[in-house]
Amino acid sequence: MRALRYFFAEAFASLWRGRGAALLSILTIAAGLFVLGFFLMVNTNVQRLVGRWGQAAELSVYMREEATPEQTAAVRETLNRSGLATSIQFLSKDDAKTEFSRDFPDLAGAAANLQRNPFPASFEVRLASDAGGAAAAIDALAGSLSELPGVADVRYDRRWLARLNAMIGIVRGMGLVIVLMLALASALTVANVVRLAAAARRDEIEIMQLVGAPFAY
Structure with a gap:
């Protein structure tokens, strides 16, 4: 329990130290999820509406x-x-x-x-x-x-x-491109945040490895 409390405390402290980068990554991921959800909702409703018009x-x-x-x-x-x-x-x-x-x-x-x-x-x-x-x-x-x-x-x-x-197909393709771009931006942002966090604590990681801490730790 003490180790778990230590891990959470260290994680919170690390997030607070790099709160700018963490906030950027959270906002990027949230924007990607919002655009994806909005795109899926609009696409589903438009397809249902067009299908109803087609039947009538x-x-x-x-x-x-x-x-x-x-x-x-x-x-x-x-x-x-x-x-x-x-x-x-x-x-x-x-x-x-x-x-x-x-x-x-x-x-x-x-x-x-x-x-x-x-x-x-x-x-x-x-x-x-x-x-x-x-x-x-x-x-x-x-x-x-x-x-x-x-x-x-x-x-x-x-x-x-x-x-x-045909117009809906074009808009759907554009939306898919935007979603893929946001997904790529989210992945790059998270990767950079992790890299910056590791670089900021490089000395601490090296000391822990010298005293025998495994790489997974």
């Missing part, structure tokens, strides 16, 4: 104002034949205006005062949750829909999700 991705097909009922039926038939959609909802121009007023109540009055309805009719298509693995098939479907008569535009949510994933 939709394909929107906007019709031209002069589209005929036959052209609208052809778009619906193409969507039904694709086998990629779990639900297909057609929104007329009036439905689109009503939905806009519900989503943006502050602008509902302005939309109601318009002389003509500027909102296009559209198909809102909910894709299957496993459709992300059939990206080529979805791209082909979007291309075929955009070529149909009466179709003004086709918007696919997973396209910008793919770009978002």
Whole structure:
């Protein structure tokens, strides 16, 4: 017990003598652990959010104002034949205006005062949750829909999700580089602190070795 008390007393005294270097090493290690934890937390939450958006991705097909009922039926038939959609909802121009007023109540009055309805009719298509693995098939479907008569535009949510994933990958790589640099800085700082402590007590270590203290001691 006396030896253990002596070891702790000497360790505390040594830390106090080199408190500047010890504080620097502690702060460096703490900064590295904080950045690592923050990076892992943000990465996990962003991946979960992107995955949730991917499951709720939709394909929107906007019709031209002069589209005929036959052209609208052809778009619906193409969507039904694709086998990629779990639900297909057609929104007329009036439905689109009503939905806009519900989503943006502050602008509902302005939309109601318009002389003509500027909102296009559209198909809102909910894709299957496993459709992300059939990206080529979805791209082909979007291309075929955009070529149909009466179709003004086709918007696919997973396209910008793919770009978002690419940006997340870049940020993840930068974060990994920063974490590795902090880990290297922490290791070098600790090594230098230990070396300085050994150099400061070099005479004491040599005397103890002369009186028979082993190197491990």
